[in-house]
Amino acid sequence: MTRRLVPSLLRDSLDFRRLFSGQAVSLFGDQVSLLAVPLVAVLALHADAARMGLLSAAMLAPNLLFSLHLGALVDRRGGRRRAMIAADVGRALLLGSIPLAWAAGVLTFAQLLAVGFAVGTLDVLFHVSYATLFTAIVPRERYVEANQLLHGSRAFSTITGPSVGGMLVQALSAPLAVAADALSFLASAAFLGRIGAVEPPPEPPSKGQLVAGMRFIRRTPLLFASLASTATINLFNFSFWALYVLFATKTLEVAPATLGLVLGAAAVGGLLGAVVTGAMGRRLGLGPAFVLGSFLFTAPLVLVPLAAGPRPAVLALLFAAEFLSGFGVMVLDIAAGSIQQALVPDRLRARVSGAYMMVNYGVRPLGSLLGGALGATIGLRPALWIAAVGATLGVLFLLPSPAMRLSELPEPAE
Numbered sequence: 001m002t003r004r005l006v007p008s009l010l011r012d013s014l015d016f017r018r019l020f021s022g023q024a025v026s027l028f029g030d031q032v033s034l035l036a037v038p039l040v041a042v043l044a045l046h047a048d049a050a051r052m053g054l055l056s057a058a059m060l061a062p063n064l065l066f067s068l069h070l071g072a073l074v075d076r077r078g079g080r081r082r083a084m085i086a087a088d089v090g091r092a093l094l095l096g097s098i099p100l101a102w103a104a105g106v107l108t109f110a111q112l113l114a115v116g117f118a119v120g121t122l123d124v125l126f127h128v129s130y131a132t133l134f135t136a137i138v139p140r141e142r143y144v145e146a147n148q149l150l151h152g153s154r155a156f157s158t159i160t161g162p163s164v165g166g167m168l169v170q171a172l173s174a175p176l177a178v179a180a181d182a183l184s185f186l187a188s189a190a191f192l193g194r195i196g197a198v199e200p201p202p203e204p205p206s207k208g209q210l211v212a213g214m215r216f217i218r219r220t221p222l223l224f225a226s227l228a229s230t231a232t233i234n235l236f237n238f239s240f241w242a243l244y245v246l247f248a249t250k251t252l253e254v255a256p257a258t259l260g261l262v263l264g265a266a267a268v269g270g271l272l273g274a275v276v277t278g279a280m281g282r283r284l285g286l287g288p289a290f291v292l293g294s295f296l297f298t299a300p301l302v303l304v305p306l307a308a309g310p311r312p313a314v315l316a317l318l319f320a321a322e323f324l325s326g327f328g329v330m331v332l333d334i335a336a337g338s339i340q341q342a343l344v345p346d347r348l349r350a351r352v353s354g355a356y357m358m359v360n361y362g363v364r365p366l367g368s369l370l371g372g373a374l375g376a377t378i379g380l381r382p383a384l385w386i387a388a389v390g391a392t393l394g395v396l397f398l399l400p401s402p403a404m405r406l407s408e409l410p411e412p413a414e
Contacts, residue, residue: 022191024153029184036177062120063361071128071354078202080129087126088189095182102175132349136197143338152274200346213351225401232394238367240387247380266326273330287406290335296328301388342409
């Protein structure tokens, strides 16, 4: 009976079970660290708003600076699993240096910036290597099923991780809570070290190798439309989130504890989205499910600037916005990820992943700056309207693309 409750892919593939286990532990640790690292800056180092902005920028900057180069390096050198293990061990050592320096009384904000930048760089190395290892482990016809499980563990970690992180910070202090994330990376490395999948051979050096991933995206209509859509969504979504907490707490006067419950609704919606995406893809087609997920991720955000009036109505709108948006982003991520994994040939996976990350993640700090500028000049509620509508308009890139006609996984593009 217990065996039947375990998803078939986890039963059938030992290598996938190890990949899933490592990622589940690491994602949980990430959620703890997402709360603990900023709290180290605030509580232990008394950082002000400007320094908090610098810390966020330090962690995001490697996506812009190194995604193309690390993608080309991984495709040229091979050894993707070894690169991922090295990234995990490196991140564990870097994060572990924070509680050690704090205990010794020598922790500085400069160290926190350096750790944030270095961890961000190793994040890029891990993620550009990941796509190739995933496709070496998972049969093509099971990409959606595998992504449902992996993204489902991410949604579950967002439900439980911040709560555990808050308890660890309160019980142990913020620097010691960061040690939990360091240990999670070591666990991930241990699971990856036991995977025996055969990777495709490295790509021989060639002219134009650095920009090959970007060229491939530009010449593949479905992938180009996907990047244009998700980058637009990310730009305005990060504009939205730069103002959301301030708007909710100051304008709508939502208490912090209540806001935490509201934000938790997104994780619950995400968990439901992970469960039903496969069925949606079979019923609607994988491409239309991708388009629908993009719309459901962004359109409900308009409920936030719409919120006004009696407190129950305000909270109902905020809960609905978070739940529906969390559901949509999970459908979007699973469908888009599966399409990209099927579409990109093995020899280009790391380079395409690097090029995609450079644009899709690179717009995030720009979006935060845009949101701050709009909020300061025209006010919070009008700025949130612009951000919510702008994100929803990103879906328009998908409507004339092959996505609307895609019923199942596409064949690899030339």
